[in-house]
Amino acid sequence: MAPKSDLPPRSGERGANKERWATNGAGRSTEQESLDYTSHGVTDNDIFMLPSSDLQTLGVVTVIAALVRLFRIYQPSSVVFDEVHFGGFASKYIKGRFFMDVHPPLAKLLLTLAGWLAGFDGEFDFKDIGKDYVEPGVPYVAMRLLPALMGVMTVPIIFLTLKAAGCRTITAAMGAGLIIFENGLLTQSRLILLDSPLIGFTAFTSLAWTCFTNQHEQGPSKAFDPSWWFWLVATGIGLGATLSVKWVGLFTIAWIGTLTIIQLWVLLGDTVSVTPRLWARHFLARAFCLIVIPMTFYMALFAIHFICLVNPGDGDGFMSSEFQATLNSKAMQDVPVDVMLGSRVSIRHHNTHGGYLHSHNHMYPTGSKQQQITLYPHKDENNAWLLENQTQPEGLDGPVTGIHAWDAREPISIEDGAILRLYHVVTDRRLHSHDVRPPVSEAEWQNEVSAYGYAGFEGDANDLFRVEIVKSMSDGPAAKAHVRTIETKFKLVHVMTGCALFSHKVKLPDWAFDQQEVTCAKQGTLPNSIWYVEQNEHPMLGPEAEKVNYKNPGFLGKFWELQKVMWTTNAGLVESHAWDSRPPSWPMLRRGINFWGKDHRQIYLIGNPIIWWSSTLAIVIYFIFKGLSILRWQRGYRDYDSINFKRFDYEIGTSVLGWAFHYFPFYLMQRQLFLHHYFPALYFAITALCQVYDFATNRIGGIGLKERPAIGRGGVAAFLAVSIVAFTLYAPLSYGNPWTQDACNKVKIFETWDFDCSTFHTSVSTGFNNIGSLLTVIISKLDQYANSLPSAGNAEQTGAPAVPAAPAEPQIDGKKPEQDPNVTPQPSVDESSTRREEKVEYRDQDGNLLDEDQVASLEGKVSFQTRYETRTRIVDAAGNDIGEGSAGAEGFAPPHADVDRAPETAADVLEDDGREYPATASPEEDVEKEKFAEQIDAKTPRPGSEGREATR
Numbered sequence: 001m002a003p004k005s006d007l008p009p010r011s012g013e014r015g016a017n018k019e020r021w022a023t024n025g026a027g028r029s030t031e032q033e034s035l036d037y038t039s040h041g042v043t044d045n046d047i048f049m050l051p052s053s054d055l056q057t058l059g060v061v062t063v064i065a066a067l068v069r070l071f072r073i074y075q076p077s078s079v080v081f082d083e084v085h086f087g088g089f090a091s092k093y094i095k096g097r098f099f100m101d102v103h104p105p106l107a108k109l110l111l112t113l114a115g116w117l118a119g120f121d122g123e124f125d126f127k128d129i130g131k132d133y134v135e136p137g138v139p140y141v142a143m144r145l146l147p148a149l150m151g152v153m154t155v156p157i158i159f160l161t162l163k164a165a166g167c168r169t170i171t172a173a174m175g176a177g178l179i180i181f182e183n184g185l186l187t188q189s190r191l192i193l194l195d196s197p198l199i200g201f202t203a204f205t206s207l208a209w210t211c212f213t214n215q216h217e218q219g220p221s222k223a224f225d226p227s228w229w230f231w232l233v234a235t236g237i238g239l240g241a242t243l244s245v246k247w248v249g250l251f252t253i254a255w256i257g258t259l260t261i262i263q264l265w266v267l268l269g270d271t272v273s274v275t276p277r278l279w280a281r282h283f284l285a286r287a288f289c290l291i292v293i294p295m296t297f298y299m300a301l302f303a304i305h306f307i308c309l310v311n312p313g314d315g316d317g318f319m320s321s322e323f324q325a326t327l328n329s330k331a332m333q334d335v336p337v338d339v340m341l342g343s344r345v346s347i348r349h350h351n352t353h354g355g356y357l358h359s360h361n362h363m364y365p366t367g368s369k370q371q372q373i374t375l376y377p378h379k380d381e382n383n384a385w386l387l388e389n390q391t392q393p394e395g396l397d398g399p400v401t402g403i404h405a406w407d408a409r410e411p412i413s414i415e416d417g418a419i420l421r422l423y424h425v426v427t428d429r430r431l432h433s434h435d436v437r438p439p440v441s442e443a444e445w446q447n448e449v450s451a452y453g454y455a456g457f458e459g460d461a462n463d464l465f466r467v468e469i470v471k472s473m474s475d476g477p478a479a480k481a482h483v484r485t486i487e488t489k490f491k492l493v494h495v496m497t498g499c500a501l502f503s504h505k506v507k508l509p510d511w512a513f514d515q516q517e518v519t520c521a522k523q524g525t526l527p528n529s530i531w532y533v534e535q536n537e538h539p540m541l542g543p544e545a546e547k548v549n550y551k552n553p554g555f556l557g558k559f560w561e562l563q564k565v566m567w568t569t570n571a572g573l574v575e576s577h578a579w580d581s582r583p584p585s586w587p588m589l590r591r592g593i594n595f596w597g598k599d600h601r602q603i604y605l606i607g608n609p610i611i612w613w614s615s616t617l618a619i620v621i622y623f624i625f626k627g628l629s630i631l632r633w634q635r636g637y638r639d640y641d642s643i644n645f646k647r648f649d650y651e652i653g654t655s656v657l658g659w660a661f662h663y664f665p666f667y668l669m670q671r672q673l674f675l676h677h678y679f680p681a682l683y684f685a686i687t688a689l690c691q692v693y694d695f696a697t698n699r700i701g702g703i704g705l706k707e708r709p710a711i712g713r714g715g716v717a718a719f720l721a722v723s724i725v726a727f728t729l730y731a732p733l734s735y736g737n738p739w740t741q742d743a744c745n746k747v748k749i750f751e752t753w754d755f756d757c758s759t760f761h762t763s764v765s766t767g768f769n770n771i772g773s774l775l776t777v778i779i780s781k782l783d784q785y786a787n788s789l790p791s792a793g794n795a796e797q798t799g800a801p802a803v804p805a806a807p808a809e810p811q812i813d814g815k816k817p818e819q820d821p822n823v824t825p826q827p828s829v830d831e832s833s834t835r836r837e838e839k840v841e842y843r844d845q846d847g848n849l850l851d852e853d854q855v856a857s858l859e860g861k862v863s864f865q866t867r868y869e870t871r872t873r874i875v876d877a878a879g880n881d882i883g884e885g886s887a888g889a890e891g892f893a894p895p896h897a898d899v900d901r902a903p904e905t906a907a908d909v910l911e912d913d914g915r916e917y918p919a920t921a922s923p924e925e926d927v928e929k930e931k932f933a934e935q936i937d938a939k940t941p942r943p944g945s946e947g948r949e950a951t952r
Contacts, residue, residue, distance in 0.1 A: 036270055037219060038219030039217035041646070042218060045163060045214050046227070047160045057159075058159055061180065062152065064155075065151070065154075068180050068181070069189055073148055076596060078131055078132050078133060079133070080192075081129060081593075081596060082191075083126060084126050086192050087111075090108065090112040091120075093112040097311050097314070098310075098319075098327055099309070099313050099314060100318040100319070102566050105244065105301050105302065106244035106245050109301070111147075114143050115143045118139030118143070124136050144191060147196035148190055148196070150189065151189025151190075151199075154185070157200070157203040158175045158179050158203060160172075161175075161207040161687065162687065162691070164211045166694075167690060171697075174719065178615075178690070181724050181726075181727040182611050182686075183607055183730045183731070183733070184608070184612075184679065187595070187733075188679065194246060195676050195679055197245050201249075202249075202252055204241070205238030205252055206684070207238075209235045209256055209259070212228065215228045229285075235290065236291075236292075237294075239252060239253055240294035244297060252661070252662070258657065259654065259657070263282075306555065321348065326553070326558065332534070332550075336485065336545040336546065338545070339483040339484060339485060340387075340538050341388065341406045341411070342406025342411070342538055343536050343537065345385055345386075345533045345534075345536050346384060347534070348532055351528050352504070352505065358382050359451045360374075360382050361427050365511055366439050367439055367448050368452075370451065372512050375516035383535075384425040384426065384535075387414065388420060389420065390419040408539070410540070411541065413482040414483040415467075415481065415482045418483075420464070430459050431449065431501075432449070432462050433447050433450070433462060434450075434496075439508065441506055441519055445523050446499075446519040447494070447499050466495055467490050468491040469488055470526070484533075484548070485532075485535075485548050486534060488533070490531060491529050491530065499521055502520060503517065503518045504516075571671065573671040575672065576672070578594075579594060582673060583678075587685075592607075600761050601739070601760075602736065602739075602759055603734070604733040604755040606730060606755070610722055615686050617689075618688045619659060622652050647699070648695050652695070655687045656688050658681075658684035659688065693712075693715070729743075739761075741757050741760050
């Protein structure tokens, strides 16, 4: 056994002993000479100096990528999956309506710009999956072109990255081909989604860093050259852009940061050519380019975001009152600061951001059946309350009666501990509580809050509430002594029962207009029991009275608050989802995502299994190599004396490290996850696969492939051919093209690939026979039969063909059909009838039909929810269905939870001191109640246009 050596140069392979090994033909070192930190076996791989043949190859793969990505990009001509949300965001940007999303704004701004340049006016709301783009004239193709072009650009980027890493042109072309024919990347890049820009900017960052590393490894002669600076700055811009699309960019920053630390560590060990002063220059250059530039870029995008969204919108309920006050029409005039007896005030809940204490002339259907008290997120006259003392003021003839008794008297401030009655100005009832359970939160420790009384009624003891100022949360000494507008945070404690006025994230049913519940809690946590006065009027407080308003948080304050809201909301995405999957399943491609289904076609996000599994194999090969190399090094073998061995470890290790940083962190997340979260890691896995192949066929001697380049070229051709075949097999799911049930079933490898083969036709002829003749008949007869058609407004949305109005005359819902050759109409019918049928079906959470035995076995174990659907069938005279497969709402993907979470009235985000406490009531019953309410709310389909976008 060879004697045990000292620790060899590691993955950076710039040893502190400043030695260079001259190599023999096998890559084994033969002599040593003292040198600087220049890496061994590195050549100048400047991508600006590529030969014309490489540029021609680059052009060819780019053209092929454009053809594949842009092929029939106009189909489907209706809203697909998360286009509901990201298209809806574009509408809100154009209209300037504030929304909240868990992703940074760059990709959404680019999508908006593409639509705006194409003439999009923001009127289309992208509300429903399957909603038609063509009739309202939405420039959806232009908006889809942006992610498509980003997908196209990823192809030349990986080609250049592999060339910068020292790979042969044939290997770089193979990497480009694998990106082109990867079905999952194709599907994501053809729709109005964020993942294609994310992968594009991640790829650009990888290219820039690879080029910078190549410059750095050539030693001091290249340090601080223009090319060195160019690629370092480009890396910083790439990091900023990646982070500004999704927070997955933090994983890219971690990858680059780790490699930067390795570089600085190696530089620190070079005591010959790197002085402490020079090392400090290296450090500051990297700190500026890799920290300052990305953060500046990221913050600049949010500045643009705030400039665009100046109007109130559905997302402002997530934000604090100070933030909301910066939006148009949300700002308020300065108001008197001192709250007096007799003041007309609006009282706002502190912790749920934007809910006003509210009442209206509607009664509880249960409990006391008295008037409802709720939390309402908008300014309204029903938010007005008059603050009365527990006793009326004394006059010359005894107590002064009536609600205006304090109007003409010297104002008296409301001190800590004061006992008040709150009079609802519009309905002439007082805030009231008693030992009756609330209508939703029926826990023993919560009492109902109602409005009780009538005009002229003196009230009773259950109307009395004591003001308890929370000094730790109030702003300034005066606000801690008596109630001041905005500045004083206080509790309202019911005198008779000791419970505190309380609200939390539980909505009341339809009979209360889905407004937030208000109760009186005996054990409520501090933040949910805190209130403050926002509006304040009193006849005796004139224009000279001291005024107050919300403090303007400024850009930094708004920026930081939005980051906290995004983080909190993202972390809260823990509900299950119909199409979610977990990280262990991703490398083996165990499950995809159903995007869209209509007209016997389907779009299902699934990768190319050949490319997916091969890239995973490359990762496994590297881990095996690394494990064996460590064991051999420990046993004294000098494998690292070989330059090829070290270069294999460092170059492929860099790509595998990128894969690991973009994959393993998802194991720590409890939130909803989906297959597309693996795509950045897949990009690095494909890069590693190409590098492993290049080493095996071009750089490692002794196995016979380096000496026979034709074998390597043949291997590339064969591998690409197999990948293209697999791509073609699954292309109908990527493009939404017509397919047959037999072809679908043949390529369904796993049962967990849950695309529905029954939605497709049984044969190609079923889908294409008589298309031209049928469309001709429909068009010629449309006007004649339009007025006689039965109502079937859901036919288009469910994707089913329409019912003909009369035998032998097919009709389509009185609407002119699209003459799209890719849409599969039904064959003409000789005899048909129109009738209404009612049918009850039981399905599980995934939409699978349950038989009677399955339903019986589930009784008492689960609850069923009722959903009404209208479906249209074409039948012959015998009542038999014409046309195979189902195409309808069942094929529609449910809304993506990443952008489908919303606050009840606002997000559960903590503002200041009070937020050090839990945001829900302390008793376990209330915690469970809120979780249950959130789950029910999350499972309700909600389009992004309703302002319920916050999810990820």
